[in-house]
Amino acid sequence: MHIEPGRRPIDPDRVAAAATGLGDRAVIDEWAERFAVVADPSRLALLVSIHYAPGISVTDLAAVTGMTDTAVSQALRLLRAHGLVTAQRDGRIVRYRLADETVHELIHRVRPHASDPPPEPVDR
Template sequence: MHLVPADRAGRRAIDGHRVCDAVAAIGEPGHVRAWADRFSLLADAKRLALLLALHRTEPLAVSDLALATGMNDPAASQALRLLRAAGVVEREKDGRVVRYRVVDAEVRGLLAHCAAAEAGG
């Protein structure tokens, strides 16, 4: 059980080789934390709706996103601010109009999977 961290090395294992495979599959804690953070952003139905809309139509203005998702403009803006702070979306200003697009490649892949699952089922 060479991959088990030292603080857990003395614990009993039933299938030690599978434990090593599991540790390898989990990977670095920072990587796991980054994915957990992404999933927490997607766990909110309104944020996910915004991202799905952007995935299909980007770039899209805040007021248009609010209309498409049934949110009011301030709520959509707040959700987009959170997504922008997390590096998931970027904004483009055109005078007074602000449009957003998805820039996180991993989130884009998850959205494509969601859209494909919806289309297929």
């Protein structure tokens, strides 16, 4: 456990638990970058659309989101680069699916199906 020099914790057990939960800072940085990618409303709309219609094409994503095909393609390149979606060629059409289970779960929290149970309350 790392504590800045000159700092004396109020509750060392809680500091130890927080440090254990924090883990490797590189993982935190990686997730912060992924969240930054998802934080864009257009990219989030694409992820939600792909979630509810796996195998959807660029043209259909553009139709549902109101974006141009070019804008959708550029956003999907970024989402693919961050491992959030995968692409599969079907003849001349490229179809997209979510590639990340955590994003799948996040979308259920952000935009649940009407048949999904409500999310569990967060202990604050």
